[in-house]
Amino acid sequence: MLSQLGKTHSGLIAGLLALALFLAALLLMPREWRNVSRERAFDVVLAADRQIRRSNPQETASAVPVVVVDIDRRTLDSLGPWPWPRETMARLVEAVASGKPAVVGIDVLFTQVDTRSPAALARQLGSLTGNHDISALAGGLLDGDKHLAAAMKSVPVALGFVLDADKADAVPGVPVLARRPVVLDGLWRMTGGLGPVSPLVDAAKGLGALSLPGDADGRIRRVPLLVGAGEATRPGLALEAIRLFERAPAYSVDADPQRIIVGDLEVPLPGDGLLRLAGADIRKRQARTIAAADVVNNNAMHRARLAGAIVLIGGSAPELGGLRETATDPLVPSVEIQADAIQQIYARRAPQAVPLGFALTLVMGLIAVVAASALSPVLGAFVGLTALAALWSGAILASLVGDRLIDPVMPSIGGLFVFMTSSVSSYALVARREARIRSRFEQHLAPAVVKRIAENPGLLKLSGEKREITALWTDIEDFTAMTHRAGPEQLVAVLDEYIEGMAAIVMKHGGMVDKIVGDSVHAFFNAPLDLKDHPQRALDCAEEIRIWAKEFQSRNEPSHIGFGRTRIGIETGEAIVGDIGIRSKLDYTAHGDSINSAARLEALNKRYGSTICVGPFAAARCTTTLFRPLGVASLRGLDVPVEVFEPWPPEASADWRERYIAAYRMIESDKAGAALLFEGLAAECPGDPVPRMLAAELRSVLSA
Numbered sequence: 135m136l137s138q139l140g141k142t143h144s145g146l147i148a149g150l151l152a153l154a155l156f157l158a159a160l161l162l163m164p165r166e167w168r169n170v171s172r173e174r175a176f177d178v179v180l181a182a183d184r185q186i187r188r189s190n191p192q193e194t195a196s197a198v199p200v201v202v203v204d205i206d207r208r209t210l211d212s213l214g215p216w217p218w219p220r221e222t223m224a225r226l227v228e229a230v231a232s233g234k235p236a237v238v239g240i241d242v243l244f245t246q247v248d249t250r251s252p253a254a255l256a257r258q259l260g261s262l263t264g265n266h267d268i269s270a271l272a273g274g275l276l277d278g279d280k281h282l283a284a285a286m287k288s289v290p291v292a293l294g295f296v297l298d299a300d301k302a303d304a305v306p307g308v309p310v311l312a313r314r315p316v317v318l319d320g321l322w323r324m325t326g327g328l329g330p331v332s333p334l335v336d337a338a339k340g341l342g343a344l345s346l347p348g349d350a351d352g353r354i355r356r357v358p359l360l361v362g363a364g365e366a367t368r369p370g371l372a373l374e375a376i377r378l379f380e381r382a383p384a385y386s387v388d389a390d391p392q393r394i395i396v397g398d399l400e401v402p403l404p405g406d407g408l409l410r411l412a413g414a415d416i417r418k419r420q421a422r423t424i425a426a427a428d429v430v431n432n433n434a435m436h437r438a439r440l441a442g443a444i445v446l447i448g449g450s451a452p453e454l455g456g457l458r459e460t461a462t463d464p465l466v467p468s469v470e471i472q473a474d475a476i477q478q479i480y481a482r483r484a485p486q487a488v489p490l491g492f493a494l495t496l497v498m499g500l501i502a503v504v505a506a507s508a509l510s511p512v513l514g515a516f517v518g519l520t521a522l523a524a525l526w527s528g529a530i531l532a533s534l535v536g537d538r539l540i541d542p543v544m545p546s547i548g549g550l551f552v553f554m555t556s557s558v559s560s561y562a563l564v565a566r567r568e569a570r571i572r573s574r575f576e577q578h579l580a581p582a583v584v585k586r587i588a589e590n591p592g593l594l595k596l597s598g599e600k601r602e603i604t605a606l607w608t609d610i611e612d613f614t615a616m617t618h619r620a621g622p623e624q625l626v627a628v629l630d631e632y633i634e635g636m637a638a639i640v641m642k643h644g645g646m647v648d649k650i651v652g653d654s655v656h657a658f659f660n661a662p663l664d665l666k667d668h669p670q671r672a673l674d675c676a677e678e679i680r681i682w683a684k685e686f687q688s689r690n691e692p693s694h695i696g697f698g699r700t701r702i703g704i705e706t707g708e709a710i711v712g713d714i715g716i717r718s719k720l721d722y723t724a725h726g727d728s729i730n731s732a733a734r735l736e737a738l739n740k741r742y743g744s745t746i747c748v749g750p751f752a753a754a755r756c757t758t759t760l761f762r763p764l765g766v767a768s769l770r771g772l773d774v775p776v777e778v779f780e781p782w783p784p785e786a787s788a789d790w791r792e793r794y795i796a797a798y799r800m801i802e803s804d805k806a807g808a809a810l811l812f813e814g815l816a817a818e819c820p821g822d823p824v825p826r827m828l829a830a831e832l833r834s835v836l837s838a
Contacts, residue, residue, distance in 0.1 A: 145560025149503035152555035156548045157495060166350040172491065173349055175543035177461040180413050180485065183533040188415060198379065198480045201440055202423045202473050203230055205449035209427040216453040219250040220278025227285040229430045230447065233440030239292040239375040241448030241456065241469040243344060244282075244330040251278030283337035291337070292374045294344035295329035297363060302326040305363040307341050308377070310385040316392050320406030322347055323362025342374030346458060346468060347408065354458045354466075356408035357475035359394060359401065360385075372409075372475035373401075379444050402484040410485045410539070413462045414474040422473065446473050483537055491541045498525065498549035506556035518553050522546055598712030603658045603724055604672040604752055605705055605732035606645065608636065608679065610653040611698035611740075620695035628691050629653065635682060636700075643675035644668075648723050658724050661711045669706045669755035676702045676746045677781060703736030705749030705769075730770045735778060738767055741831075743823030744780040753779045762791070763798050764824065765831075783822050790818060794825065805832045 160168070203226070205216070213222055223242070230238055249255075252275035295305050305327035322345075329341060343361045346354045358370035369377065369385065373396065377385065380397030387394050387403060394403045401409075426447070428436045448469020449456050456468040478484075501521045505514035529542040610616070610632075617625060633655065637647045640657045644665045649656040659675075660668035683700035686692055709726030728751075735747040742764045749769065753761050761779035768775045782791060797811035812829035819825070 143507065144562070145507035145556045146503060148559030149499075149507055149552050149556030152552045153496070153499035153503060153548070156499065156551055157492070160492065160495065160544065160548070170350045171544060172487070172541045173353075173355055173461075174351075175541040176410075176485070176487065176539045177355075177413075179529050179533050179539060179542065180461070182530045184413055184415065186530070186534060198476075199439075199443035200422055200473050200476050201235070201443045201445045202419075202467075202469055203426050203429055203440075203445055203447045204423050204467070204469070205426045205447070205451055205454060207451050209425055209430075210451050210453065212427040213430060216449075216451065220244075220248040220282045221251055221276065224278065224282040224285045226426055226430055226447065227282065227291070228288070229432070229437070230440060230445055231285065231289040233429070233437035233445075235289060235440045235443050235445040237290050237292065237375050237378040237444045238286075239294075239342070239371055239444065239446045239472065241294060241344060241371060241446060241467075241472055242454070243294055243296060243328070244334050245328055247331050248278035248282075251281070252276045279331060279333045283333045286334065286337040290339040290378045292340035292342050292371060292378055293330045293334060293338040294371050295327045295341055295363075295368075297322070297324040297343065297345045297361060298326050298328040299324045300326075301328060302364060303328070304366060305329050305341065305368050306335060307366065307368045308384045310360065310367045310369075310387060310394075313386060313388040314390070316387045316389050316403065317405050318360070318367075318403075318407055320404075321360060321362045321367070322358060322407060325364055327363035327368070340369075340374040340378050342369050342371030344371055344468070346471060348458075352459055354411075354460050354471060356406075356410055357471060358407060359403060359409050360407035370409075370472075370475070372472045372479070375444050375446070375472075376476060376479060399479070401479055402486065404484075404486060409475055409478065410487070411460070411471070411474055412478055412483050412485050412537075413460075414470075414477070416463070419470055419473075423470070444476055446476075448472070485533065485537045485539050487539045487541075488532070491544050494525065494540070494542075494545040495548040498522075498545040499552040502549040502553035503556050506553045507560050511557070514553075514557070518549065522549065525549075598710060600708055600710055601661060602668075602706065603660045603709050603711065603726075603728060604668045605703075605707075605709070605724070605729045606640070606655075606657045606659070606672050606676060607703040607729075607732040607736040608655045609701050609736050611701055612696070613653045613698060616696055616698060624691065624695060628695060628697065632683075632686060632692070632697075635686065636679060639678050639682060640675055643671050643678070645672065645675055656729075658709070658711075658729070661709075661724060662722065667755075669704075669752045670757075672704050672706075672752065673746075673748065673756055673760070673781065676704055680745050699745065701736050701739035701744075702746045703732040703734065703738070703749075704746065704752050705731035705735055706752040706755055707731065727770070727772070731772070734767075734769050738764070738778060741765075741767075741827070742778075742780070743827035746780050748779045748781070750776045750778065762794060762824075765828070780824065783819070785821070786819065790815065797825075798828075801832065805836055809833050809836070 205226075210216055213226075227238065227240075303326045306329070327343075329335060330338070335341065343358050343363075345358065345361065347356055347358070348354055357372055359373050360367050360369055362368075373385075373394075376399065377396050380399055382397035385394055385396060392403050392405075393400050395401075404410075424436045424439065429440075446469050448454070448467055450467040450470075457465045458468050458471060460466045460471065498521060502518055505517040505521075508514075509517060525542045525545060529540040532538040532540050620628070633650055636655045637650075640647050640655070643659075645657045645659045646661060647655065647657050657675075659665050659672045665671060679700060679702060687697050687699070705728045707726060707728030709724040709728050711722070711724040713722055731749050735749050738747045739745060744764055747764065748756075748761060760781050762782050764778050764780050766775045766777050786794070793811065794815055797808050797815065800808035800811065809829045809832035812825040812832070816822070816826035816829060
């Protein structure tokens with residue numbers, strides 16, 4: 135059963151095996167590889183999402199203004215090289231605060247005390263010299279940390295810390311309260327954190343994580359909402375800036391659905407505590423960014439933009455070390471990433487992955503199997519492309535409508551792999567089947583019929599069937615004597631030309647050349663495909679053979695070796711047709727009384743002098759006026775003798791035909807009179823041997 139299934143449905147089997155192999159490879163693939171592949175697929179979906187939203191005139195900017203004050207190369211040229219003294223940073227914070235922003239978030243890590251201000255230098259010099267008087271001078275000198283702390287007190291400021299696996303220091307922060315148990319089993323957690331120096335922590339209103347987690351390919355696609363620093367749960371810088379803007383005293387987390395609540399703002403909270411970035415339009419980034427030099431240099435227009443906004447201070451200059459690779463840009467300042475997160479949160483967007491990759495791959499694979507193995511190539515390709523279009527459209531729509539991320543890439547690859555495998559296997563099966571059919575029938579049937587069978591093998595039954603056919607049997611008169619007159623090469627050349635012409639005529643009329651046996655051609659009509667009016671088609675074929683064979687006899691080579699007349703027998707009846715033989719040698723042929731009768735009828739031409747001898751069943755299926763009776767004969771397989779016929783010779787006139795019928799009817803009642811009439815008819819048509827042979831047979835009977 136499996137062997138037969140493989141022979142008939144190899145495309146289906148190959149497709150299912152390819153699908154199983156692909157799914158197994160997907161399950162065995164290292165987790166990091168799967169994650170990278172999935173995230174890059176999400177990148178593509180989100181890129182399409184952004185493009186559609188950008189073209190939507192209703193798409194508006196966030197209701198909360200976000201401004202990035204950028205420490206760029208121009209700023210470093212203006213205010214001094216990095217790292218800056220705390221005094222310079224204090225000047226920048228004071229300049230920003232003068233614009234009256236609602237909140238300031240600083241994407242710079244201040245982990246060490248100031249060492250470059252006059253007070254810091256006095257302390258260092260006093261320590262080195264052991265002179266306490268010099269150290270005491272520090273109290274009256276400019277102190278960078280104190281100056282920066284004083285500047286931070288004029289506006290709510292959120293500073294940053296980083297997670298550190300080598301420390302176990304606690305990171306201060308506001309509490310995260312749980313209304314109901316939430317699941318944060320994937321929370322990014324380390325043993326401790328590294329934060330700003332104490333004077334700055336005391337002056338700041340908030341503290342958030344600056345650390346940005348990279349995926350296996352090194353790209354930043356997420357910003358922490360919450361992180362774990364030791365036993366404590368702390369916010370990311372973006373979320374902490376939002377808390378200060380919302381004037382919330384603490385965070386609250388809740389379940390059903392799992393979310394974090396900041397004042398009146400609710401943000402979906404994944405189990406890993408990370409916000410998946412949807413990506414930002416580079417034009418919007420440029421529009422919200424101001425060079426720090428313009429703010430410090432008292433540019434009133436730029437300072438006016440800061441009023442009431444969430445302002446983030448960070449740097450795009452490479453010296454600050456804050457450039458990161460994201461899905462949209464290889465070099466994005468981390469401060470811009472934090473700003474993207476803030477705007478995304480206020481836009482109520484929190485893309486979340488939907489784990490449908492395996493199921494969609496299975497569905498796409500099954501669709502591909504059906505499309506490749508059960509449908510025509512054009513229709514199969516159309517169905518496959520439609521499924522791919524539906525998959526990608528659904529993934530993009532899920533992002534646009536529900537911020538749900540579905541991976542369309544892996545199911546697409548799986549579907550294409552299965553489709554190609556199944557198609558190649560199906561094509562190979564079809565090619566083998568067509569080659570087998572063509573090799574089996576191209577020498578027996580007309581090319582158009584072979585093509586039709588090859589394109590639709592379901593029309594063909596090779597295993598054996600009973601069907602009505604019309605058999606046509608030919609032979610060459612005095613062939614044995616001709617073989618003695620002709621040389622071997624000459625005989626073979628003439629016979630090849632003869633057989634080729636005969637076969638062409640048979641196939642022209644829709645017949646199948648069954649066998650070439652010496653000088654004989656065995657053919658039948660209405661097999662392997664149905665042929666309407668097959669008895670008439672066989673008769674028309676015989677008439678053309680008679681004319682062609684007579685012309686062939688007159689050619690130089692056949693005439694030189696005395697090529698004989700072609701005799702033909704035709705009969706209609708049921709036969710068993712199909713493949714006969716052994717596996718290495720199968721022959722599509724027919725067996726039945728009609729075949730035997732056609733052979734017997736061909737031989738009767740010797741008795742009657744006719745060229746085409748037609749049996750009673752074939753004659754009854756054709757126009758009766760086409761035939762003249764030849765006599766009554768016994769045919770193999772029939773219990774009683776039957777009347778046989780021949781088409782009228784084309785040169786016979788209507789009067790001559792009437793007198794022939796009259797003579798034939800006299801055979802039973804007056805053989806002598808009938809013989810006399812046939813002799814007269816033979817004298818009028820010396821080229822027609824039938825009346826002469828009938829007269830001679832009657833005289834022989836009378837003289838016996």
